[in-house]
């Protein structure tokens with residue numbers, strides 16, 4: 001997936017602000033073919049969302065269906081679609097939990113930012129392929 005530097009910074013800022021709870025948000029952009037001819041998610045806009053998980057927001061997140069639809073509608077208005085999501089992990093590795101795997105939508109990129117002692121420690125990205133499987137994918141930060 002590709003992500004502009006500024007949007008990448010917004011994810012980090014959101015993770016720090018949401019501490020001691022997990023932050024979450026959605027990526028709006030386009031699925032584009034890269035120079036290798038593979039489909040790739042390219043992020044243009046980022047929508048920080050509220051973590052509405054009722055209990056255990058220290059180690060989980062939930063984006064409400066109504067907020068998802070609202071972001072999706074705004075994305076369509078800009079000519080984009082939702083291409084993924086991000087959330088933070090607190091003092092645990094940037095590896096998807098079982099809930100994360102269940103949340104992952106085929107074709108979407110899932111970025112996880114891990115904080116250790118309130119400092120960004122690791123960032124990973126995961127892609128659920130439409131044909132099945134859940135794989136780590138490269139994050140390419142686009143410099144302005």
Ligand SMILES: [Zn+2]
Pocket residue numbers: 060087088089095096097100112
């Ligand atoms: Zn997670």
